[in-house]
Amino acid sequence: MNAEIHARAQKLIAQERVEGISQAEREWLAAHLRGCASCAQDAQRTSDALRDLRGGMTVTVPRGLAERTRFRVQLRAQELREREPKSRLLWIMCAVSWALGIASAPYVWQAIQWIGDRTGAPRLVLEFGFGLWWAIPALFAAAIVVMENLRQANERNSSGR
Amino acid sequence: MMDDSKALAKGLQRRDPELLDQLIEQYQYRLFRYLVHLTASRERAEDFFQETWIRVLERGHQYDGKHKFEAWLFTIARNLVIDWQRSKKMQSLEELTEREEGAAKEFPMNEPSALHLLLSEEERSGVHEALARVPAIYREVLLLRFQEELGLEEIAGVLAAPLSTVKSRLYRGLEALKGAMQGGAA
Numbered sequence: 001m002n003a004e005i006h007a008r009a010q011k012l013i014a015q016e017r018v019e020g021i022s023q024a025e026r027e028w029l030a031a032h033l034r035g036c037a038s039c040a041q042d043a044q045r046t047s048d049a050l051r052d053l054r055g056g057m058t059v060t061v062p063r064g065l066a067e068r069t070r071f072r073v074q075l076r077a078q079e080l081r082e083r084e085p086k087s088r089l090l091w092i093m094c095a096v097s098w099a100l101g102i103a104s105a106p107y108v109w110q111a112i113q114w115i116g117d118r119t120g121a122p123r124l125v126l127e128f129g130f131g132l133w134w135a136i137p138a139l140f141a142a143a144i145v146v147m148e149n150l151r152q153a154n155e156r157n158s159s160g161r
Numbered sequence: 162m163m164d165d166s167k168a169l170a171k172g173l174q175r176r177d178p179e180l181l182d183q184l185i186e187q188y189q190y191r192l193f194r195y196l197v198h199l200t201a202s203r204e205r206a207e208d209f210f211q212e213t214w215i216r217v218l219e220r221g222h223q224y225d226g227k228h229k230f231e232a233w234l235f236t237i238a239r240n241l242v243i244d245w246q247r248s249k250k251m252q253s254l255e256e257l258t259e260r261e262e263g264a265a266k267e268f269p270m271n272e273p274s275a276l277h278l279l280l281s282e283e284e285r286s287g288v289h290e291a292l293a294r295v296p297a298i299y300r301e302v303l304l305l306r307f308q309e310e311l312g313l314e315e316i317a318g319v320l321a322a323p324l325s326t327v328k329s330r331l332y333r334g335l336e337a338l339k340g341a342m343q344g345g346a347a
Binding site: 080 | 189207218288307339
């Protein structure tokens, strides 16, 4: 047998474990292993190594770790539950603000135009002012969300490791 | 299985306390074992174990139920460890462990390997010693594949690495493990 055949067999031995091989390849490999002691030994070594890896690596979980974790998780869940109404209120306020913004848009534009007539401000400035009227609630909500996230991250850092 | 995963995803979204208790109980061994191998320290593994479950609570809505829960759990755990290493201005796990294609670096000398720590507590066995000689990035994929029995794509998800990288690490890791079990250097 030439070296290429042994190389193919060794490749298939590994491939079978890592990603699987086809039925034809399996049959070819089995036939080869029956007639090749060194490849059969390699296949056996691979099987032994993986069997030991699956069954021989024991770790003892520290006593009480699961209970301590449950306790911390429950505390955190409680914190989150308490915080939920606040964030819900924030979103309700934003929604109301947007709804009012939409409802009052024609009047606001009339008011801005009136100011523009009185002051002679360019139309671009008036439009920018009108845009701000729409953007402010969103900017406000985004700022609060960012601040809340930063606060939570700080909390985690100070209570963590 | 898919129905179970969907139910799990819904429960996590609701932050169902009973479900979380059950998951902690069910996955405590596997998660702790994974963290011990990842952090090389039982004490740190304990901290990260707790942090991981808190993160599961907080980010439960991100679990889509389309993948195995344990793959998602290990991803969270691994990301926490990497974030911590970065925040401590340590090398990332990749840097800490080795160059992808070249000879591997082991854990620094002042950081005893988790496997060595385990050996002091548990019966010495060939596989412990052999695995300790396998470069850490290969060890991680070997453990995820053959101990945690994750699929190749799930491992790629946990590692945030391409499938080809996962396969290449597995082949190299398998060779290294066989070599180490024969008593040679990995």
